[in-house]
Amino acid sequence: MEPDPGQLPLRVGMVGYAFMGAAHSQGWRTAGRVFDLPRQPVLAVLCGRNATAVRAAADRHGWADVETDWRALVARDDIDLVDICTPGDSHAEIALAALAAGKHVLCEKPLANSVEEAEAMARAAETARARGRTAMVGFNYRRVPATALARRMVAAGRLGTLRHVRVSYLQDWLGDPEFPLTWRLRREAAGSGSLGDLGAHIVDLAQHLAGERLAGVSALTETFVRERPLPAAEGPGTGPVTVDDAALFTGRFTSGALATFEATRYATGRKNALRIELNGERGSLAFDLERLNELWFHDATGPGTEAGFRRILVTEPDHPYLDAWWPPGHGLGYEHTFVHQARDLVHTIAEGRRPDPSFADGLQVQRVLAAVEESAAKNSVYTPVPD
Ligand SMILES: NC(=O)c1ccc[n+]([C@@H]2O[C@H](COP(=O)([O-])OP(=O)(O)OC[C@H]3O[C@@H](n4cnc5c(N)ncnc54)[C@H](O)[C@@H]3O)[C@@H](O)[C@H]2O)c1
Helix, strand or coil: CCCCCCHHHHHEEEEEECCCHHHHHHHHHHHHCCCCCCCEEEEEEEECHHHHHHHHHHHHHCCEEECHHHHHHHCCCCCCEEEEEECCCHHHHHHHHHHHHCCCCEEECCCCHHHHHHHHHHHHHHHHHHHHEEEEEEEEHHHHHHHHHHHHHHHHHCCCCEEEEEEECCCCCCCCCCCCHHHHHHHHHHCCCCCHHHHHHHHHHHHHHHHHEEEEEEEEEEEECEEECCHHHCCCCCCCCCCCCEEEEEEEEEECCEEEEECCCCCCCCCCEEEEEEEEEEEEEEEEECCCCCCEECCCCHHHHHHHEEECCCCCCCCCCCCHHCCCCCCCCCCCCHHHHHHHHHHHHCCCEEEEEEEHHHHHHHHHHHHHHHHHHHCCCCCEECC
């Protein structure tokens, strides 16, 4: 690998400035002010399609310059990294062009809208890596201190042989049948529905925490509301929902451990409830994103009379990421995962390490999603996930 120009600023160009654009802006703005970083992120250029709107967004979020075409952004020689915060239908095109232009890349999840696109992206990332360029996927839930601690505890053997991973990601914003037909409900833009949006997160998190991969899956998917009003900008009338509303599946890990997954936007009352529980022969861990400063641990090796889940308040300086934040008990939130993501990516680039998660990891998640769709289309038949 070529040496990285250490100490230089890391000039970021970001495409998309709505939900994830705001979250990533927060991450890039804050990481170098909280953590000691080998390179200082600079919010250099924000890219959108509407000149007035992108300028307003740049001013709000702290970006110096703007572009209205991502091709112009990628062609600039004053940008080191392209951060992709657009819907899935543009991930592959932008990432491939950015890597070819010698940029580092951060791409939101799911990596792509199809396995074929993800394969091309993973190949390009591997080629770029030989030239010292890094490509990472934005699976930010790995970077909640409590999930990072869970990973550390599993890796240290605190759960022993793993038997079960039980994970669900529940939201309810589609419960209203009048909710409009936005890009997330169109296959050509989003690739899939709850599966790619929420399911991608829990597949990645489950595999990351377990430290192993899914060998195969058996799935059910459903689209409950098949026709929805068009967004106001597209006029009156309705259009077809072309993605799944919910995806439920079971999975077998390569070790033989079993997993259950549920991803839905119809869990009335559940707003952003990502819950994961791991059971091993020596103990169990449980986490709920709606209480993200807490990790629950049952140690099955202690006396039975004292057994039970106990709450670890993950705010101690020795916990992951916490040495740079507030005194114990003062708590972090959702936005901090993006600060941690920016921090980890800067270190990965400066130290020439393999990104975690890499585009190859994003491709493997895409293969799980494809196996889920294949299984669901065949009456839940068990479907292997290709290596
Ligand atoms: N990591 C997470 O927790 C998380 C959460 C939400 C979304 N996401 C992912 O982030 C991505 C974006 O989702 P979002 O919620 O921010 O969507 P959004 O609709 O809020 O924002 C999308 C942005 O992309 C812009 N855009 C679309 N096509 C463009 C193009 N060709 N050129 C320039 N700009 C373009 C839109 O104008 C908008 O600013 C998706 O891949 C989504 O799956 C990740």
